[in-house]
Amino acid sequence: MTLTDERSSSHEETAVNPKLERKAHRRESWRGFLHAVPAYVYLIIFFVLPLIIVYVFSFASRSRTGRPELEGWNVDSWTRLTDELVRTIVTRSLWMAILNTVLCLIIGYQFAYWIATRRSQKVRSFLLILVLIPFWSNFLVRTYAWRMLLDSDGYITQIGELTGLWGRMLFTIPAVFIGLLYGYLPFMVLPLYAAIERIDWSLVEAARDLYASGVKAFLRVTLPLSKPGIIAGSILVFIPSLGAYVTPDILGGAKTTLLGNFIVTQFGAARNWPFGSALSGAILIVMLLATIVYFRTGGRTV
Secondary structure (H helix, E strand, C coil): CCHHHHHHHHHHHHHCCHHHHHHHHHHHHHHHHHHHHHHHHHHHHHHHHHHHHHHHHHCCEECCCCCEECCCCCCHHHHHHHCHHHHHHHHHHHHHHHHHHHHHHHHHHHHHHHHHHHCCHHHHHHHHHHHHHHHHCCHHHHHHHHHHHHCCCCHHHHHHHHHCCCCCCCCCHHHHHHHHHHHHHHHHHHHHHHHHHCCCHHHHHHHHHCCCCHHHHHHHHHHHHCHHHHHHHHHHHHHHHHCCCHHHHHHCCHHHCCHHHHHHHHHCCCCCHHHHHHHHHHHHHHHHHHHHHHHHCCHHHC
16 A cells, blocks of 8 residues: 555545544534624623513512612513503504505515516616615604605695695504505515525426416415515514504604504603513514514525
8 A cells, every 4th residue: 555545544534533523513613602702792782681671670660750669579560461552552553564564565576576577687786776775864864754745735745635635644644654664665675576586487487388377377386486585574574563663753643652652651751661661572572473483484595
């Protein structure tokens, strides 16, 4: 056996040695952990600890002056979640979040499908830039722009008064809904485009070759293959719509209070930190469940 053959044989034995492979794997894992330590520290300080504080205060008591007291632990704040006022606000927030998600899905799917299937690559890039343009300005500024349009002197209100179809829309539920639809539509379009753009269109052509109609091919092939984008977009729209604060605060009024505004009121004017913490904790649980559903129903493939 030559020296080259001996080195080759020794290298092969080293490569297939399970003990050495485990050591190498542990070294790589430890190196990856050290690289991720800053991210872990950041998440613990700015995410985990605040969540713990919120849930701790949700079981605290409230003094006569409204100061939270970490004594006399109770679940009174959690039991108040079933009050009629809370049920009314939760119901309003839920149906507006669901309706906004459904409309964003209907509008966003058509637009994303049109971008992914009917345009050249240059035109696709241009249209995607148009979708991203709203992110170039602050969300608060864009919401105030809608306030000017919906006010009594705004163009939308003036058009409605001239045609007799509607009056002043500011501080109404339709105004809040318009703001939510405008604000969160891009969050639906982008994941839908990413999912539709990946579809193997030869499968659709095969369905058409097997005498499937256009509608049937869409329902049986295109729609199931775009399911990850539908789920991702729905989660990205529903969760912020449910806890929206800026839009209902600027475009809505007292009759359009949503969960986000109600929680801010508890921490501010009402000085009821335990109840506000319980409301925040309940929303976080809903968001966590929605995220779990997202990953369990194919969200990892997006």
